[in-house]
Amino acid sequence: xxxxxxxxxxxxxxxxxxxxxxxxxxxxxxxxxxxxxxxxxxxxxxxxxxxxxxxxxxxxxxxxxxxxxxxxxxxxxxxxxxxxxxxxxxxxxxxxxxxxxxxxxxxxxxxxxxxxxxxxxxxxxxxxxxxxxxxxxxxxxxxxxxxxxxxxxxxxxxxxxxxxxxxxxxxxxxxxxxxxxxxxxxxxxxxxxxxxxxxxxxxxxxxxxxxxxxxxxxxxxxxxxxxxxxxxxxxxxxxxxxxxxxxxxxxxxxxxxxxxxxxxxxxxxxxxxxxxxxxxxxxxxxxxxxxxxxxxxxxxxxxxxxxxxxxxxxxxxxxxxxxxxxxxxxxxxxxxxxxxxxxxxxxxxxxxxxxxxxxxxxxxxxxxxxxxxxxxxxxxxxxxxxxxxxxxxxxxxxx
Amino acid sequence: xxxxxxxxxxxxxxxxxxxxxxxxxxxxxxxxxxxxxxxxxxxxxxxxxxxxxxxxxxxxxxxxxxxxxxxxxxxxxxxxxxxxxxxxxxxxxxxxxxxxxxxxxxxxxxxxxxxxxxxxxxxxxxxxxxxxxxxxxxxxxxxxxxxxxxxxxxxxxxxxxxxxxxxxxxxxxxxxxxxxxxxxxxxxxxxxxxxxxxxxxxxxxxxxxxxxxxxxxxxxxxxxxxxxxxxxxxxxxxxxxxxxxxxxxxxxxxxxxxxxxxxxxxxxxxxxxxxxxxxxxxxxxxxxxxxxxxxxxxxxxxxxxxxxxxxxxxxxxxxxxxxxxxxxxxxxxxxxxxxxxxxxxxxxxxxxxxxxxxxxxxxxxxxxxxxxxxxxxxxxxxxxxxxxxxxxxxxxxxx
Numbered sequence: 001x002x003x004x005x006x007x008x009x010x011x012x013x014x015x016x017x018x019x020x021x022x023x024x025x026x027x028x029x030x031x032x033x034x035x036x037x038x039x040x041x042x043x044x045x046x047x048x049x050x051x052x053x054x055x056x057x058x059x060x061x062x063x064x065x066x067x068x069x070x071x072x073x074x075x076x077x078x079x080x081x082x083x084x085x086x087x088x089x090x091x092x093x094x095x096x097x098x099x100x101x102x103x104x105x106x107x108x109x110x111x112x113x114x115x116x117x118x119x120x121x122x123x124x125x126x127x128x129x130x131x132x133x134x135x136x137x138x139x140x141x142x143x144x145x146x147x148x149x150x151x152x153x154x155x156x157x158x159x160x161x162x163x164x165x166x167x168x169x170x171x172x173x174x175x176x177x178x179x180x181x182x183x184x185x186x187x188x189x190x191x192x193x194x195x196x197x198x199x200x201x202x203x204x205x206x207x208x209x210x211x212x213x214x215x216x217x218x219x220x221x222x223x224x225x226x227x228x229x230x231x232x233x234x235x236x237x238x239x240x241x242x243x244x245x246x247x248x249x250x251x252x253x254x255x256x257x258x259x260x261x262x263x264x265x266x267x268x269x270x271x272x273x274x275x276x277x278x279x280x281x282x283x284x285x286x287x288x289x290x291x292x293x294x295x296x297x298x299x300x301x302x303x304x305x306x307x308x309x310x311x312x313x314x315x316x317x318x319x320x321x322x323x324x325x326x327x328x329x330x331x332x333x334x335x336x337x338x339x340x341x342x343x344x345x346x347x348x349x350x351x352x353x354x355x356x357x358x359x360x361x362x363x364x365x366x367x368x369x370x371x372x373x374x375x376x377x378x379x380x381x382x383x384x385x386x387x388x389x390x391x392x393x394x395x396x397x398x399x
Numbered sequence: 400x401x402x403x404x405x406x407x408x409x410x411x412x413x414x415x416x417x418x419x420x421x422x423x424x425x426x427x428x429x430x431x432x433x434x435x436x437x438x439x440x441x442x443x444x445x446x447x448x449x450x451x452x453x454x455x456x457x458x459x460x461x462x463x464x465x466x467x468x469x470x471x472x473x474x475x476x477x478x479x480x481x482x483x484x485x486x487x488x489x490x491x492x493x494x495x496x497x498x499x500x501x502x503x504x505x506x507x508x509x510x511x512x513x514x515x516x517x518x519x520x521x522x523x524x525x526x527x528x529x530x531x532x533x534x535x536x537x538x539x540x541x542x543x544x545x546x547x548x549x550x551x552x553x554x555x556x557x558x559x560x561x562x563x564x565x566x567x568x569x570x571x572x573x574x575x576x577x578x579x580x581x582x583x584x585x586x587x588x589x590x591x592x593x594x595x596x597x598x599x600x601x602x603x604x605x606x607x608x609x610x611x612x613x614x615x616x617x618x619x620x621x622x623x624x625x626x627x628x629x630x631x632x633x634x635x636x637x638x639x640x641x642x643x644x645x646x647x648x649x650x651x652x653x654x655x656x657x658x659x660x661x662x663x664x665x666x667x668x669x670x671x672x673x674x675x676x677x678x679x680x681x682x683x684x685x686x687x688x689x690x691x692x693x694x695x696x697x698x699x700x701x702x703x704x705x706x707x708x709x710x711x712x713x714x715x716x717x718x719x720x721x722x723x724x725x726x727x728x729x730x731x732x733x734x735x736x737x738x739x740x741x742x743x744x745x746x747x748x749x750x751x752x753x754x755x756x757x758x759x760x761x762x763x764x765x766x767x768x769x770x771x772x773x774x775x776x777x778x779x780x781x782x783x784x785x786x787x788x789x790x791x792x793x794x795x796x797x798x
Contacts, residue, residue, distance in 0.1 A: 051723030051731045081719050083732065083748035116716020117749050226720050303702070303789075311794025317515020320480050321625050324450030332450045333482065349482035350516050387794075388787035390702075395710025395786075 009159050011170040011195035013037045013237035015137040018147040021128035023076035023114070023121060029147040031125065032139075033132045034071040034191060035101060040235040041197075041242075042068035042109070043204035045211045047228040053080035054090040055110040056227055062109060066200035068233055069107035071191060072097045072129065075148050075176070079112040079120050080226040089120040093129060100133030111229050113176060113189050114150055141193070145174035148189055152176050156267040160256040162196060164249040167238045169196035171253075173260050175230075177218075177268030188215060190230040190264060196253060197236025198243045205245065206254050207232045214261035217293075218269050218382045219300050232257075269382045274389030279309055280367045283323075284378040291328035292379035295370060298326030299381075306386030309366060314357035316344045323370055330372040338369040408558050410569040410594035412436045412636035414536040417546040420527035422475035422513070422520060428546040430524065431538075432496070432531045433470040433590060438506060439634040440596075440641075441467035442603035444610050446627040452479035453489040454509040455626055461508060465599035467632055468506035470590060471496045471528065474547045474575070478511040478519050479625040488519040492528060499532030510628050512575065512588050513549055540592070544573035547588055551575050555666040559655040561595060563648045566637045568595035570652075572659050574614075574629075576667030587614060589629040589663060595652060596635025597642045604644065605653050606631045613660035616692075617668050617781045618699050631656075668781045673788025678708055679766045682727075683777040690727035691778035694769060697725030698780075705785030708765060713756035715743045722769055729771040737768040 014036050021031040044063045046056050062068075072093055079086050090110050098105040112120075145155035160171045175190035198206065211230055236242065243250045270278050281300045286292035299305055302322040308315040316337050324332065337345035339360040344353050360366065413435050420430040443462045445455050461467075471492055478485050489509050497504040511519075544554035559570045574589035597605065610629055635641065642649045669677050680699045685691035698704055701721040707714040715736050723731065736744035738759040743752050759765065 049720060049723040050727075050729065051719050078716070081716055081731065081744070081747055081749075083746070086748075116714075116720065117744075226716075226723060307790050307794045310790065313794065315515075317477070317480055317625075320450050321448060321515065324448040324625060328449075330449065332480065345480070345516075347482070348480055349484075350480075386790060388790045391706050391709065391785060391787045391790060395706045395712065 010141045010172045011193050011235070011237070013195055013235045014193050016139045016141055016144050017132050017135040017137065018139045018143045019128050019132045019135070021074065022124045023074055029143070030076045031074045031128050031132055032144040032147040033097070033136060034144060034193065035136050036069050036233055036235040038235050038237065039067060039069050039107060040233045041066055041200045041203050042231060042233050043200070043207045044229060044231045045208060047226060049226050051081065051226045053078050053112060053227045054082060054086035055079055055112045056229060058087070058090045058094070059109050059111070059229060059231070062106060065106060066204070067107060068109055069103050070097060070101055071109045071111060071231060071233070073111040073148055073189065074125070075150055076114040077112060077118055077120055078114045078116045078227050081117040082119055085119055089122055092122065093125065096126060096129045097133060100130055101136070109231060111189055113148060113227050116226060141172055141174055144191070148174070148176045150176065152271050154271060156264055156271070158260050158263045158267070160260045162249070162252050162256045164196055164238065164240045164243070164253070167240055169194060169238045169240065171196070171256055171260055173264050175264045175268060177271060188228045188230070188268065190215065192230070192232040192257070192260065194232070194234045195237040196234060196243065197238070197240050198234040198253065202243055202245045202250060203232060203234055206257050209254065210257045210261040213258065214265040217380060218265045219297060266382060269384050272384035274387040274392070275384030276387060277309055277385040278365050279383045279385065281381045281383060282367060282369045282378065284369065284371050285375060286372050286377045286379070287329050287375035289377040289379060291374070292377045294326040295323045295328040295372065296379045296381040298322040299368065299370065300383035303386055306383065309361060310385035310387050312358060312362050314339060314344060314354055314361050316357070319368060319370065320345070328372070330374040334373040336371040336373070340367050409540045409571045410592050410634070410636070412594055412634045413592050415538045415540055415543050416531050416534040416536065417538045417542045418527050418531050418534070420473065421523045422473055428542070429475045430473045430527050430531055431543040431546040432535060433543060433592065434500060434535050435468050435632055435634040437634050437636065438466060438468050439632045440465055440599045440602050441508070441630060441632050442599070442606045443628060443630045444607060446625060448625050450480065450625045452477050452511060452626045453481060453485035454478055454511045455628060457486070457489050457493070458508050458510070458628060461505060464505060465603070466506060467508055468502050469496060469500055470508045470510060470630060470632070472510040472547055472588065473524070474549055475513040476511060476517055476519055477513045477515045477626050479515045481516065481518055484518055488521055491521065492524065495525065495528045496532060499529055500535070508630060510588055512547060512626050515625060540571055540573055543590070544575070547573070547575045549575065551670055553670060555663055555670070557659050557662045557666070559659045561648070561651050561655045563595055563637065563639045563642070563652070566639055568593060568637045568639070570595070570655055570659055572663050574663045574667060576670060587627045587629070587667065589614065591629070591631040591656070591659065593631070593633045594636040595633060595642065596637070596639050597633045597652065601642055601644045601649060602631060602633055605656055608653065609656045609660040612657065613664040616779060617664045618696060665781060668783050671783035673786040673791070674783030675786060676708055676784040677764050678782045678784065680780045680782060681766060681768045681777065683768065683770050684774060685771050685776045685778070686728050686774035688776040688778060690773070691776045694722045694725045694727040694771065695778045695780040697721040698767065698769065699782035702785055705782065708760060709784035709786050711757060711761050713738060713743060713753055713760050715756070718767060718769065719744070727771065729773040733772040735770040735772070739766050
């Protein structure tokens, strides 16, 4: 898509720029700026890892004001486990960006993704931030999506239109994922921008609700990172009366945001390191939503299930075993399992459909449904298969 | 080692036999009998998976009597998720074995390991059980260790001598492991035999204590199976007064059992599917033992840590991240990390020892020590690295 087309797809009032700061290997842009022409509402969700990167801790402190105007983000270095210097570096990036843009430092949010434990190369970042601010507007949101990639193989971007009164607003989102994706967001960065005005409490609650059913329900390798951040900025440029949870338009906004984050989280899983297949694990008729989630995550995180899917082996015993150790309460002898629409397990024993199941597992998209017959709750988790390439990519990540 | 040598190493009063029942591919023995010449005390620990194989459920019911004389075990088929037929098959194996041996069925314990969800081939097992009972004494404990292997690449056996009063007793153990090993024992079978008399309560408590610090502290892939069983049989043939927890000799017995199970669990990890390295994860100075265990398991189970070890990448950031999401309470900025004796992290930041650490990680045995400086508790977990071969083995398991 041409840059002009991409610009018309993105929400009004936001400009972008990207540069090569030489944090990553030469030839790849690794520093990006998202800038709203007017001050905005902002909300965020962050990693629950006890080890939090410096920029994450800084964002968590800043976001209490619910106000923001710019996001400065680098890839190649996570600025995590970098001690006092790491925090000073994050603050310096913020103040330099603010100075260049002529706005208050309180309105600038820093994010980082990449290797843990290496100090930030500030001597290269400082001139790059200056260059970046000068070129605001030169690039597109897709360019930003590309510049935050680490082991991702394609940029991840999605757009939704929402009618608000007589106006049409836009919500756009970009994210990066690939490895270290686990419950509660992991090495994931997600930036969502909208030109629809949303009151701060409603914005925060809408984001939390969407994230809980999308980014927090995906898993690639069960690891959770020090850096995940999802930020949403609402600049209100279309001029609507700010949406509250009671506004007529709020439901449509929430629905569009849900769809956007689910689409983005699907892109992350599809691009899981080394993955060849997208797997949706659905647990239904669980005793509680907590049970449904536990069982679905146990199946989705099982290395044995994921390697079986990769090997086109309809080995449902591994699914039973994973559900069994999930601590969800159920009776194995009432449990049914389906591969897409083919029922492979009926009341806990084989339904003699191994041949048909093998045909299903060969497809690029697989839905594993586990029906526990223990209640009425359900949960859906997205994951991918587990391949030799995952091992290769992660064994060689820093070499 | 010759069969005669192996026989003198094993405890007195036990005989063994193994046959090919054609459950596995041709040419491999897959059915074995352990028989004590006299009735024995017996104790066991079993999988905590909600999905339990038929023989596991049967053993759990039988063991309440604390009496046993024979163990009948097959590999190649787990007899799990096999419904009512599975339970009937397990009972039939027991009653047939008892009849052939001329003992009460209540004294025979059945165990199975292998593929889940396939009915047992009873038409082949029935004649094999008869053959097996006739040949009791023809084989050695090592032959049994070999016959219970699934994806294991070598038989696992260990012996300890214990002085009890004026007599010398023996404790011998065999086990099988390989894939699906996780906290709480997983696809693990372990049979421990001793000619030392131990009172039933003391036997059960000694086994639980040993297992909690050995088999329950190893992890290969984080999966937990439907079939794990550890059984200990004490036939008292050396004629000592049965040991109780207050006996002078009990401490030495417990110590020998601890050493035996730790040695066996090390053999399981060393033979982890596709593994090239043995990794000991030690968490020390945690706030509580629970915290220490959580952090150690999070590091030991992390796919990212395990692939980094495989790739000789001293990527300690992944260790910090794993400890961080373990839910153990600690201050990242006080944390130290060591690779063997090389300190790579000092108070949460790099100690600039990457080169030295890389030399350590290249070794076949690696000890990762995480010092949380949060209290006085510690825990040790054994694991292995994560390789392309693990994926290959598990993608092709049933093909």
